[in-house]
Amino acid sequence: xxxxxxxxxxxxxxxxxxxxxVRAAEFTMPRTEFHNPRFYGMGGAFNAVSDDRNxxxxxxxxLANAKRREIGFEFLPLGINTNTINVVxxxxxxxxxxxxxxxxxxxxxxxxxxxxLQDIGGDQAEAQAHFPLWLLVPAPEGSRLPSLGFGFxxxxxxxxxxxxxxxxxxTATYNISQQYTGIATAAxxxxxxxxxxxxxxxxxxxxxxxxxxxxxxxxxxxxxxDSNNDVDFLSATVVGLDVGxxxxxxxxxxxxxxxFDMVSGDFTFEGDDTPEPFDVLFNGDVGKVxxxxxxxxxxxxxxxxxxxxxxxVSMDIAEPFDxxxxxxxxxYIGAESKMSFVSTRVGFFQGYLGGGVGIGxxxxxxxxxxxxxxxxxxxxxxxxxxFAFAFGL
Numbered sequence: 001x002x003x004x005x006x007x008x009x010x011x012x013x014x015x016x017x018x019x020x021x022v023r024a025a026e027f028t029m030p031r032t033e034f035h036n037p038r039f040y041g042m043g044g045a046f047n048a049v050s051d052d053r054n055x056x057x058x059x060x061x062x063l064a065n066a067k068r069r070e071i072g073f074e075f076l077p078l079g080i081n082t083n084t085i086n087v088v089x090x091x092x093x094x095x096x097x098x099x100x101x102x103x104x105x106x107x108x109x110x111x112x113x114x115x116x117l118q119d120i121g122g123d124q125a126e127a128q129a130h131f132p133l134w135l136l137v138p139a140p141e142g143s144r145l146p147s148l149g150f151g152f153x154x155x156x157x158x159x160x161x162x163x164x165x166x167x168x169x170x171t172a173t174y175n176i177s178q179q180y181t182g183i184a185t186a187a188x189x190x191x192x193x194x195x196x197x198x199x200x201x202x203x204x205x206x207x208x209x210x211x212x213x214x215x216x217x218x219x220x221x222x223x224x225x226d227s228n229n230d231v232d233f234l235s236a237t238v239v240g241l242d243v244g245x246x247x248x249x250x251x252x253x254x255x256x257x258x259x260f261d262m263v264s265g266d267f268t269f270e271g272d273d274t275p276e277p278f279d280v281l282f283n284g285d286v287g288k289v290x291x292x293x294x295x296x297x298x299x300x301x302x303x304x305x306x307x308x309x310x311x312x313v314s315m316d317i318a319e320p321f322d323x324x325x326x327x328x329x330x331x332y333i334g335a336e337s338k339m340s341f342v343s344t345r346v347g348f349f350q351g352y353l354g355g356g357v358g359i360g361x362x363x364x365x366x367x368x369x370x371x372x373x374x375x376x377x378x379x380x381x382x383x384x385x386x387f388a389f390a391f392g393l
Contacts, residue, residue: 019147019252031261031292032289033179033207035057036054036384036388037368037385038052038345038358038365038388039054040347041347041354041355041367042293042334042346042347042365043333043348043365044166044334044347045298045314045316045332046187046257046332047244047256047294047314048255048316050065052062053151058294059245060186060242061246062202062246063138063149063187064147064202065246066276068136069135070300070391070392070393071133071135072132072134072136074131074389075389076129076131077129078127078128078268079383079387080128080382081125081127082383083120083126108170109169113168113169118225121170122160123162125160126156127159131154133153134149135150135151137149146186149185149186150185151182151183151185153179153183154179157175157176158177159174160173160367163222173216173217174216175215175216175217176214177213177355179211179212181210182208183206184211185207186204186205187202188204195285199248201245201246202246202248203245204243204245205241206242207239207240208240208241209237210240210345211235212222212236212237213233214235214384215233218361230264234269234270235270236267236269236271238264238265238267238289240261240263240289242261243258252299252300252301254297255295257294258293260280260292260294261288261292262291267288292321296315296332297310297314299313299314300312304352307339307340309340313335314333315332315334317331326374328351328374329370331350331351332349334348342357343358344357349370350369352368352370352375354366354367355361355367363386365384367384368380
């Protein structure tokens with residue numbers, strides 16, 4: 001039934017069932033990342049910060065600066081883009097027409113399809129929910145042992161897109177994916193190294209096992225009710241290695257660098273009853289995730305200025321030697337101020353201004369990302385929300 005299909009799509013938009021976004025036009029796998037709203041509120045400038053669970057995916061050397069043993073989790077972090085809100089509102093406003101689409105006359109269907117393409121055509125709706133669980137075990141003071149960290153991250157992701165069809169009937173495409181990542185991190189630090197290098201130098205590495213399950217479906221809005229409701233997934237598992245370093249020049253200034261996926265296995269997707277679009281898009285072996293470099297710097301002060309209890313300013317540059325992308329797409333700038341249990345943030349993420357706020361365990365961010373090669377080409381504004389909890393051991 002058409003009604004069942006629409007309900008299925010609405011459910012996937014609201015919650016999803018799976019992992020990192022893999023868009024139909026892309027043929028390479030993206031780097032594994034699970035970030036919280038604090039990261040996005042600060043514009044993604046976190047390489048030289050790496051002082052919370054983001055360190056697993058920003059700079060493993062940050063583990064050497066962990067202050068306490070802790071176990072933490074976030075309560076179902078959610079993320080949606082503004083297009084998702086538009087699609088959901090459109091579906092709610094035109095519920096009767098959607099449920100009775102097959103009973104309309106040709107003229108009524110044509111008018112409704114024009115409305116679909118006018119209001120939500122070409123607007124990719126995205127929704128995701130993920131579950132992070134982590135354990136940090138810093139080395140005892142004065143110990144020669146490394147600090148250790150372990151994490152498990154799971155995510156569900158869905159996207160929906162309506163485009164003009166060859167016959168004038170819109171084509172609805174939706175992708176859903178699941179991702180599960182286990183990660184083990186070790187880090188070590190040296191102070192006043194051999195009396196030649198003042199400050200503190202930290203190095204770390206993360207070994208990660210990443211499983212991704214992907215599915216894709218596409219069809220005209222009229223024929224969707226006759227399509228098979230079963231979801232067929234392709235699955236692949238790879239092992240990767242990230243290596244990072246941090247240098248604390250003094251108690252206020254720090255610089256860092258990370259090489260992500262220095263080592264990566266091949267993504268070879270397998271599954272029963274492989275949908276035809278996957279035969280074309282993936283053809284089995286997609287290849288390795290390309291290594292990538294991020295460098296950054298941060299300034300932090302905990303000096304009290306009236307109600308302020310601390311100020312943090314940071315900046316990252318991704319792929320500084322890549323000439324194929326616009327410079328400002330690879331620049332990330334962020335700032336955070338703390339007042340009692342409230343934190344306010346502002347960020348510059350891939351050419352778009354954003355920000356966020358943290359009130360106790362509640363974290364929220366609004367930010368923009370760029371799907372094209374330069375800021376302003378294909379903007380995608382998003383909301384992120386989570387409740388984060390960490391307990392000392």
